[in-house]
Amino acid sequence: MIRLENVTKNFPGGVQALKDVTVEIEDGDFVVIVGMSGAGKSTMLRCINRLVEPTSGLIYIDGVDITKVRGNDLRKVRAKIGMIFQTFNLVKRSSVLKNVLSGRLGRTPTWRALLGLFPESDIELAIECLDKVEIRDKALVRADQLSGGQQQRVSIARALCQEPDIILADEPVASLDPPTSHVVMRDLKRINRELGITTLVNLHFIDLATEYADRIIGLREGELVFDGPASEVDEKTFAEIYGRPIREDDLRGGVVEDSSTDELAGSGAYSD
């Protein structure tokens, strides 16, 4: 279980990104955090793995406060939390397999990592993770040879390779076209269901949020303004969270029939 207790984050320059947020996330939940850009979604996610240091407040993961841990203990906390980024954050010149294996770095002794001597079991695990996102055959291809959707799936595989308890996804589909967005969301949801990994996803597309979330958390100007099951959410709720009427560009649109549509990804035809 993840518990944020009165978490506040002030950035230098007086920007208050999070204001006294208290929230609990149950194990195995698929939670979508919605809000406009600048609402504090990304800050909230990054507080959970301490890529951002909260100014005040406590964050418990399975009953342990992680806001004070440092050094190796912080690395251990992070090793159990997978993260997926809007821009994929892959090493483009490295192979897909090497990118996925880098998910093991939180648990690999430095000398092994420097020599590239991962245990056989890690390599098998990495291939298995690629299999879970259906791009096993791309293992030896350089990451920059893949389409956007495929790259995001590599980064999901990297997160899976951590054998995480939690996955944090920060706007995972914002750089993708509509059909590919659905493929990636479905992958995340399937992994959440099959492996029971607690998943927090930041989204600003309200149709994707209602379609995939179990529970929706709404942030506006750093404050938690909504928290409830996805079934209770309608357009009015979103208008309240966003503080303005819902517009066309708040929707991602597009429905996908099967995963082969992913081949469209990166063609630029739909990309924003």
Add this chain to the structure above:
Amino acid sequence: MLTVTSRSTLAEMKAQQNKGLLARHPWHFALLVFALVYGWSFMKLEVDPIMFLKGFPQMGGLLRRMWPPDWAYIPAMIGPLAETAQMALLGTTFGGILAVPTVLMAARNVNSNRGIYLAARTVMNFIRTMPDILLAALFVPVLGVGPLAGAAALTLFSFGIICKLSSESIEAIDPGPLEAMDAVGSGKLSQIAFAVVPQILPQFTAHVLYVLEINVRVAGILGMVGAGGIGMWLNTSMALFQYRKAAAIILMFFVSVMLIDYASRKLRERLI
């Protein structure tokens, strides 16, 4: 009251800015300063265009005395020429090896420790201020006359240039993979190996090759201060008025520099 309305002319707006004479005519002042500095330099150095022109026929005389080169001298010079290339190669290699940790410590996006950062920057900047010949002149009394002093001087010289070129490429790398490695709980060295090295390796190698090209030229003259290599022989033959031998040395050197430049350029083209 003076106010700029939307109908003010450009001249009026400039007048309103109320700048001093210097700020309004920066180019005129720059030209004046240049003229003064150049005039002063010419007078100080007693640059005499007539003298310069009179010297030209002397150059022709020197060339005539150099021709034909003493071809028979070439076999004897192959050893010193090889020594020159070896000095350049060793200096570049060790300079490159020393540059790697320094440049990583001197990159703000890789090393967050401010003290180490400043120390690395200081070392880099200090070594870079030393001209190659000065370094060689400092090493000759310490390491004795010969190629060892030259190789040592070239090591520091290469270190300076490689650091300068590469620290800029490191600070320009994609920060995404660094963040991703932080998020998986990777240690600093593993992070460097997985997220930094693949991103800068092509540029770094190109910089090292470029420095090798410079070093071959520099190694050619270091002998003049006793630091080994073919420069020593060139110096001697000139001092003894053996101009045909000097010509043979210069030609050999010229051809080797061209060959090494060509090979290095081809390699660099393939890297980037």
